[in-house]
Amino acid sequence: MQQCVPSEEIDEAVKWRHHLHQIPELGFEEHETAGFIAARLVEWGYSVRTGYGKTGLVGTLSQGTSSKAIGIRADIDALPISEQTGLSYASRTPGIMHACGHDGHVSMALAAARTCSRLNFDGTVHFIFQPAEENEGGGRAMVEDGLFRDFPMDSIYALHNWPALELGQCVARDDQMMAAFGTFEIKIKGRGAHGAMPHEGADPIVAASHLVSALQSIASRNVSPLQSAVISATQIHGGDAWNVIPEDVVIRGTTRWFEEDVGAKIEARIRSLAMSVAAGFDCTAKVDHLFRYPATINDPRCAEIVRNIASTMPGINVADALPSMAAEDFAFMLREKPGCYFWLGARRPGKNPGLHSGYFDFNDDLLPLGTEMWVSLVDSQLKAI
Template sequence: MNNSPVSAGAVNNAIEWRHFLHAIPEIAFNEKETAAFVSNKLRSFGFKIDTGYAGTGIVGSISKGTSSRTIGLRADMDALPILETAELPYRSKNTGMMHACGHDGHMAILLGAASLVSRVEFDGTIRFIFQPAEENEGGAKKMIEDGLFEDLPVDAVFGLHNWPQLPIGAFVANPGPIMAAFSIFNIEIRGKGAHGAMPHQGVDPVVAGCAVVSALQSVVSRNVSPLDTVVLSTTQIHAGDAYNIIPDRIVIRGTGRWFSEEPGMLLQSRLHKIASDVASAYGCEATVRYEPRYPVTVNDAYYARCAQDVADKLGMSVTQSAPSMGSEDFAFMLQAVPGAYAWLGSEKSFNNAPLHSPQFDFNDDLIPHGIAYWLGLIENQLGGTDGEKAT
């Protein structure tokens, strides 16, 4: 990587912070120890701190010069409810929770940039946004509802995510859609329990549920245009407690993903219709709860090009990649303010566990690239650094 303003000392500090944060993972809206650590660091760097957005959200602001232009840089803070199995010296101390998506690394990278930004020249204001509850619970939306961009306005907002599928130095910030919208669904099918040896005395919701799951496979294959990218996945089936008892009910859960509004609406209508009608055909009743969670993450074309220019100047390999069917609540921020969301390649040469794996560990080799990207983006958006290596 060329023209890096990041010293070895700054990188080592960020790695130390990352390992500390990895060991104290906290779940959505409960990132109290994490938030305290981030707040203390930002205060030590001389930032003005605003707290309380989405409960544990933190915004550190710093200004220089006379320009009113303001940008936001965002990192997610929450962990996942996963039991860590990787044997690490800094493994999770909180049983059943771990940073399996690299949010510890995202925070360390943003803190690393924050630790250096007071030493570089820019003209305007930077808001370092540390957001809770990215995983499923919509912390970005909650921060906005709590007045984030009304109280602390920005002209543009930027986010990044480590991407183990791409090599270190690879960079993606496609204009337009980059992450899919997503929904969750819960189908409860009620029948009449009976002895497993006497099924004729009951109404079997398990058979009905299996038929519903099978029928749902036709939604995408037979209702959605082959030119649209849509996923409908059943991920959970819960029923019964014994080998010889037909239960009263079965619960089926899953998720939908899409990029265009029309097929997204179609998923909801077809889910209700199929579940109700198929369950009825088997003598059962179905209740469907369908909940859209995150919209499509859409990069503004201008700011995506700005992000690509920064990465190219740093010597990263700027590539075009198909959008991911994964989802991001940074989508809510991009609905409120133009900006761009980027993937930074983080592939490891060994044990390259995927995101959300109990074996996942953020690749610390990405940290200098990430810090340099944030500093380069500040230069791009707010008029430049002094070009000297920060120490």
């Protein structure tokens, strides 16, 4: 399919992106963002329904007589990170910024929706704007609120800008794309004491220090070397004074895996190690582990569709890459419907801050490529005969 999005509309989409970048909102709080999206969709003739996952919305356009339907998802939330870019369109909200490119994802989906409103296709396209992708499970919330009940579709697709790949490289694997994700909190309780008289207490800081090291043995000694597992302690909190051994220490972190049995083994071993290590220092441990997101697994047929489209598009080339141990709650949607989650390379020349950096900014050079990918997907899957 030849380029069909006018350059002046791409320029306008860049302006949308810069506007959205200035008004970042955290998960389930994206009211202004959702309002901006809905206004554009209504203007182009889409039927818009709100309230899915609190602040999520769906824009639907049907043409012809076919029952075929596809979904295109864009995530809309920002992160609790202070922006350091110094851009003229930097975040206006202290401590919150679009550090993952969701402002660009929204703008590409909106630009594609605008073009699709003029496209001659046969069937239905649902543009799904999802809240709270970052940690809070907005994808799950939309599914639970009846996304697929109210909007029947044959397949669903999502993309993510990927700064680690060269601009325009497209990775759509047949299977694993992103890992499953869990969080843990371990509360170690000891007996406080004077720092000069540690023998009179039970030191939870020493126990916590040994436990953080022991947790690393799970991936190396309890999980097969042919499987993937990551356990990262990311927080330790305890103590308030220089000369006081505290009563309690809290360790928090994340777990990552692909196979469900590995996730179960990680949880079991965290509990076992926490109890035994704490006991070895005359302390006790309480463990809370939450399974947050499942692994993001593509449907091979849908992944092939994406690769076939990418292979015909100027500026995009199909590439291969290993899956990421980061997580993505589009996984909840892929558990319900066949679909494909893919990456589009967004590397910048020179300095190239990664995702979730306070210096990150979506690469606007990717915007026309992503827009054309979405338009081509609608055209290929809902082609009018």
